[in-house]
Amino acid sequence: MSFWKGLFGAAETVSAKELTRTAKASHRQEAVAVKGESILFSLDPDLDLYELEELCDAVGWSRRPIHKVKKALHHSFLVVSMWQQRGNYRRLIGFARATSDHAFNATIWDVVVHPDFQGKGLGKVLMEKVIRELRAQDISNITLFADQGVVSFYERLGFTPDPEGIKGMFWYPR
Amino acid sequence: MSFWKGLFGAAETVSAKELTRTAKASHRQEAVAVKGESILFSLDPDLDLYELEELCDAVGWSRRPIHKVKKALHHSFLVVSMWQQRGNYRRLIGFARATSDHAFNATIWDVVVHPDFQGKGLGKVLMEKVIRELRAQDISNITLFADQGVVSFYERLGFTPDPEGIKGMFWYPR
Numbered sequence: 001m002s003f004w005k006g007l008f009g010a011a012e013t014v015s016a017k018e019l020t021r022t023a024k025a026s027h028r029q030e031a032v033a034v035k036g037e038s039i040l041f042s043l044d045p046d047l048d049l050y051e052l053e054e055l056c057d058a059v060g061w062s063r064r065p066i067h068k069v070k071k072a073l074h075h076s077f078l079v080v081s082m083w084q085q086r087g088n089y090r091r092l093i094g095f096a097r098a099t100s101d102h103a104f105n106a107t108i109w110d111v112v113v114h115p116d117f118q119g120k121g122l123g124k125v126l127m128e129k130v131i132r133e134l135r136a137q138d139i140s141n142i143t144l145f146a147d148q149g150v151v152s153f154y155e156r157l158g159f160t161p162d163p164e165g166i167k168g169m170f171w172y173p174r
Numbered sequence: 175m176s177f178w179k180g181l182f183g184a185a186e187t188v189s190a191k192e193l194t195r196t197a198k199a200s201h202r203q204e205a206v207a208v209k210g211e212s213i214l215f216s217l218d219p220d221l222d223l224y225e226l227e228e229l230c231d232a233v234g235w236s237r238r239p240i241h242k243v244k245k246a247l248h249h250s251f252l253v254v255s256m257w258q259q260r261g262n263y264r265r266l267i268g269f270a271r272a273t274s275d276h277a278f279n280a281t282i283w284d285v286v287v288h289p290d291f292q293g294k295g296l297g298k299v300l301m302e303k304v305i306r307e308l309r310a311q312d313i314s315n316i317t318l319f320a321d322q323g324v325v326s327f328y329e330r331l332g333f334t335p336d337p338e339g340i341k342g343m344f345w346y347p348r
Contacts, residue, residue, distance in 0.1 A: 064278070072277035075251075099273045099281065103246035104238070107273065107281045107317075131345060141344065143281075143319065148339035159343040165322035168342020169333040170315065171305060 038085040045079040051092045058114050082126050093117045094126045106134050108144040127157050212259040219253040225266045256300050267291045268300045280308050282318040301331050
């Protein structure tokens with residue numbers, strides 16, 4: 001599992017005033033406190049897919065076949081889930097994943113934060129986690145496709161739209 | 175190797191007047207005639223990396239460490255190489271690859287045609303091959319990042335820039 005090797009060894013380069021690292025629960029988990037809330041990050045791609053579907057339902061995404069979601073997670077380079085932790089109770093409140101060639105490029109997909117937890121800076125903390133993990137894996141070209149409404153959100157995180165005139169393009173059947 | 179399963183079973187949906195399929199050399203190879211030239215496509219990711227470097231040199235790309243290129247090819251979902259075939263002699267004249275989650279999304283990278291073979295419609299034939307293979311794998315969302323100068327080339331192939339205002343974005347270290 002060389003993929004995970006050293007994932008948590010990377011230097012912190014992000015600025016996150018509200019982020020205070022409190023523990024490293026395991027090789028794949030990281031707990032942070034965000035505005036008094038105990039938030040857990042996991043890199044385990046073996047999520048409860050129905051819990052993930054519930055999260056995606058909550059933001060109004062179209063449902064996708066569970067078996068395809070499972071395949072997509074299995075073949076993602078990075079899967080980050082974000083959990084609210086209260087005692088022994090954990091609730092899935094955020095998610096993001098990335099495809100990659102494991103060498104040069106990564107593309108981030110399916111970034112979601114539960115509506116109940118939006119507006120608290122958690123999307124930023126989640127994305128900073130994603131960027132940190134990809135950088136720790138020596139990925140130099142981190143890309144994504146942003147809906148119009150979230151372009152400025154990603155800009156604040158260091159993403160540039162259409163850099164040097166490069167255009168994101170999608171193929172449609174004719 | 176479920177990845178390759180059925181790669182050549184897909185229905186032809188592309189229109190390519192100049193493309194006449196003449197043979198299916200093997201599970202991973204396909205020969206076509208393009209304007210009298212015998213062109214071979216291969217899906218084998220185990221390329222001669224120095225030959226690939228020579229091709230990339232020819233179009234003026236920055237050199238990349240061979241061991242990272244090898245890793246990137248190994249972790250690409252699709253690798254398509256295009257060869258000029260003359261008797262027993264084969265020359266690498268084109269290349270493209272795609273990353274993917276094997277389920278929903280693919281992103282095409284490193285599309286290149288040797289300058290000696292540009293302007294003959296081979297870039298189109300190469301990209302149609304890439305699209306066909308991705309569609310045969312049931313990938314519904316085929317994406318890429320296009321330099322300004324090739325946006326119209328990709329538009330002619332069915333790609334749309336910034337569909338519904340979606341922006342391609344790249345992250346840069348701060």
